[in-house]
Amino acid sequence: MSTISSPPFVISLLLLMSIPLVLVLAPWVLPPKTMPSIPDLDEAEDLALFRRAAVPYFAGSGGARFLRRPTSEPKIAFLFLTNTDLAFAPLWERFFRGHERLFNVYVHADPATRFILPPTPSFRGRFINAKSTQRASPMLISASRRLLATALIDDPANAFFALLSERCVPLHSFRFTYRTLGGYLHLPRQRSYIQVVSDEPGLWKRYVARGDDVMMPEVPFVRFRYGSQFFVLTRRHAMLTVRDRRLWKKFKLPCLRSRNHSCYPEEHYFPTLLDMLDPAGCSRYTLTSVNWTDSVDGHPHTYRPPEISATLIKELRKSNSTYSHLFGRKFSPDSLDILLELADGVIFRD
Numbered sequence: 157m158s159t160i161s162s163p164p165f166v167i168s169l170l171l172l173m174s175i176p177l178v179l180v181l182a183p184w185v186l187p188p189k190t191m192p193s194i195p196d197l198d199e200a201e202d203l204a205l206f207r208r209a210a211v212p213y214f215a216g217s218g219g220a221r222f223l224r225r226p227t228s229e230p231k232i233a234f235l236f237l238t239n240t241d242l243a244f245a246p247l248w249e250r251f252f253r254g255h256e257r258l259f260n261v262y263v264h265a266d267p268a269t270r271f272i273l274p275p276t277p278s279f280r281g282r283f284i285n286a287k288s289t290q291r292a293s294p295m296l297i298s299a300s301r302r303l304l305a306t307a308l309i310d311d312p313a314n315a316f317f318a319l320l321s322e323r324c325v326p327l328h329s330f331r332f333t334y335r336t337l338g339g340y341l342h343l344p345r346q347r348s349y350i351q352v353v354s355d356e357p358g359l360w361k362r363y364v365a366r367g368d369d370v371m372m373p374e375v376p377f378v379r380f381r382y383g384s385q386f387f388v389l390t391r392r393h394a395m396l397t398v399r400d401r402r403l404w405k406k407f408k409l410p411c412l413r414s415r416n417h418s419c420y421p422e423e424h425y426f427p428t429l430l431d432m433l434d435p436a437g438c439s440r441y442t443l444t445s446v447n448w449t450d451s452v453d454g455h456p457h458t459y460r461p462p463e464i465s466a467t468l469i470k471e472l473r474k475s476n477s478t479y480s481h482l483f484g485r486k487f488s489p490d491s492l493d494i495l496l497e498l499a500d501g502v503i504f505r506d
Contacts, residue, residue: 189412189413189414190410190411190412190413191290191292191293191410191411191412191413191416192290192293192410193293193294193408193409193410194293194294194295194298195287198287198298199408201285202298202302202305205306205309206301206305206398206399208305208309209304209305209306209308209309209398210398210399228257228313229257229258229313230258230313230315230316230338231257231258231260231311231314231315232258232259232314232315232316232317232318232333232334232337233259233260233261233262233311233314233316233317233318234248234259234262234318234320235264235300235303235304235307235317235318235319235320236261236279236303236321237264237296237299237300237319237320237321237322238263238264238265238266238269238322239265239266239268239322240269240322240489241269241271241272241322241489242263242273242275242276242279242322243273243322243489243492244322244325244487244489244492244495245273245275245276245278245279246492246496247326247492247495247499248276248279248325248326249276249277249278250496250499250500251329251504252278253330254330255331255334258330258334259330260282260307260310260311260314261278261279261282262282262284262303262307262310263282263283263284264283264284264286264289264299264300264302264303265286266286266288266289267286267287267288268288284302284303284306285302285306286299286302287299292411292416292419292420292421293421294407294408294409294410294421294422294425296385296421296422297407297408297421297422297425298408300319300422300426301397301398303317303319304317304389304394304397304398305398307394308391308394308395308398314391315337315390315391316337316388316389316390317389317390317391317394318387318443318483319385319386319387320386320483320485321386321485321486323458323485323486323487323488324386324444324484324485324486325483325484325485325487325495325503326482326483326504327469327472327473327480327481327484327503328473328480328482328503328506329504329505329506330504331506332506333482336479336480336482346390346392346437347390347437347438347439348388348389348390348393348430348437348438348439349387349388349439349441349442349443350383350384350388350389350393350439350440351382351383351384351427351440351442352381352382352383352427352430352431352435352438352440353381353382353383353427353440354380354381354382356382359380359382360377361415361418362380362382362418362419362420362424363377364415364418365412365415365416365418365419366406366409366410366411366412366415366419367409367412370406370409371406374402374405374406375403375406375407375428379428379431379432380424380428381424381427381428382423382424382427383423383424383426383442384423384442384446385423386483386485387426387442387443387444388443388482389426389430390437393430393434393437396429396433396434397426397429403425403428403429403432404425407421407424407425407428417454420454441475441477441479443482443483444481444483444484445472445473445481445484445485446484446485446486447459455486456485457486458487458488459484459486459487459488459491460488460490460491461488461490461491461493461494464487464491464494464495464498465498466498469484469498469502470502472484
């Protein structure tokens with residue numbers, strides 16, 4: 157009797173023949189080991205945008221190049237990251253009213269967003285070319301850099317760049333906000349208002365979210381920083397972020413799925429980059445008040461109508477230093493009416 161037809165031999169032969177098929181189908185059958193990465197096309201388009209923003213010149217007639225200088229008073233660029241309706245646009249309209257020459261608005265809206273509310277005047281036509289965003293991925297960093305780059309290119313008078321979410325609201329009048337930021341425009345060295353923390357619990361887990369050694373040698377753990385996603389950058393620092401390639405090649409790497417609960421790239425890239433490049437130029441604190449006391453799944457506390465009062469607004473303004481918070485988050489969309497009621501008598505009454 158031939159041994160070729162024996163069951164053990166047939167089974168072994170089939171298993172051996174199936175190995176190439178397994179290797180081919182594995183990427184389609186097995187779940188990926190990493191979180192989604194930035195598509196190559198998005199990365200290429202961003203690089204072209206950042207190159208334009210990083211060179212503060214424009215081409216004149218005959219190919220000559222001239223330095224673009226502000227032709228108006230310094231402005232604040234308000235940069236909104238959103239994936240929902242801009243529910244608080246009516247409140248921001250009251251905040252902006254009468255100060256049109258001192259600010260610009262830019263909105264990065266995830267392409268999947270389905271807007272129901274029509275844009276109000278200050279937001280109409282201010283939506284930039286946006287890409288998909290997703291938590292636990294570097295996509296939010298890319299979105300923030302797109303906003304910075306667009307604002308840099310759009311108006312050379314933009315002097316401060318305030319990153320906000322659609323759930324952020326102003327805690328002071330525009331006059332107070334501009335005076336707070338504008339008071340530093342005439343100093344020899346302006347500072348960015350960005351939180352920079354080096355001893356946050358669980359920092360090591362965040363550092364190795366992409367793999368144990370992948371951040372080296374560009375970002376050693378002793379230089380890895382944490383901070384609020386929301387900041388106010390000077391023009392110089394905005395320029396530094398869009399020029400960066402060295403740290404970005406590390407931070408754009410996707411996190412491991414097994415460590416996605418420690419993956420918050422947007423809270424690390426900007427504090428790490430600016431602390432490495434210009435530590436003296438960072439305030440090391442944020443101007444956006446956030447309540448993390450009862451956070452859920454990485455989200456801060458959401459303020460709802462029953463909680464909102466003049467007392468809450470005054471509490472959110474407070475900080476652990478001499479400065480005042482200028483913005484607050486996170487508010488539920490149905491709190492708009494009560495915030496509008498408090499606007500003139502409390503929020504905008506400094």
